[in-house]
Amino acid sequence: MRAGAALRPFGPGLWLGGGGAVDVLGFRYPTRMAVIEGEDGVALWSPVAATPALVEAVAALGPVRAIVAPNHLHHLFVADWTTLAPGARLLLAPGLARKRPDLAPAEEIDDGTTMPAGLAHAVLRGNAITTEVVGFHPPSGTALFTDLLQQFPRGWHSGWRGLVARLDLMCAPEPTVPRKFRVATRDRAAMRAGLDTVRAWPVERVAMAHGTPVPMDGAALIDRAFRWLGP
Incomplete structure (x- = not known):
């Protein structure tokens, strides 16, 4: 199927759509969202x-299931x-569900x-900070991240915000785990257990909510981004 201009393909059966910026604690x-057929x-x-x-x-691709x-x-949203x-x-x-009881009925x-x-x-x-569910779309080989991988363009933030963004690794040369999420990882064994599942996927591409999608060598990128976590 073909979608409108608000979505762009990122592999077979996978589309990405950008949204406006949101303010979080002054930043x-x-x-970005993903639409999976x-x-x-x-x-x-x-x-x-x-x-x-x-x-x-989205409607051009089919009903939302x-x-x-x-x-x-x-x-x-x-x-x-x-x-x-x-x-x-x-x-x-x-x-x-505990934070948004109005979002019901729902599955955790x-x-x-x-x-x-x-x-x-x-x-x-x-x-x-958060427990994140990472998705994998087999037909396109795409891993879907939200906050654990980020990359802001240089200059996106300025002044003291720009300094904080650099120190937090939010605008590193490639997508990586922001420093605040590294520091907040209190149970590294639990994080590694989930990451082992991600590493077992044949990842080729990586898409994230806050950063430019990566169209190739996705598995190697993930390994570099989580090197701080250890084997």
Whole structure:
């Protein structure tokens, strides 16, 4: 199928759509969602603002059958999409249902959850900021991250914010794990257990909510980004 201009293909059956920037603790974050084609519709991964152009582009691919919020920070636009697709299956990262009890009925994702549209997944636990669900789309070889991998363009933040962004590794030469998430990883064994699942996938590409998608050598990028975690 073909989508509108608000979505761009990133491999067979996988589309990416950018949203506007959101403010978090004084910092502007660009946003991005993934749209995954299934047999009878599409799944939305970390949905961004439901602009008319994006809603139209998604509708061109098929009805929304599932909506995934992959960590408990990525929930701002979920309710809008559930209103647009009231019959869609709603899957929430661990902890998000307690934060947003209004997002119901919903399923909390665990290791044994059957994901929509043929996605594989890994739950990366052990971080005090958030537990993140990382997805994998086999037809395109794409790993889907939200916050654990980030890369802001140089100059995106200025002044003291720019200094903090550099110190936090938010604008490193390639996507990596921000320093705050490294420091907040209190249980490294739990994080490594989830990452072992990610490393077992045949990853070719990497897409993230806050950074330029990586079209090749994705597995090597992930290894470099998490080298601080140890083997």
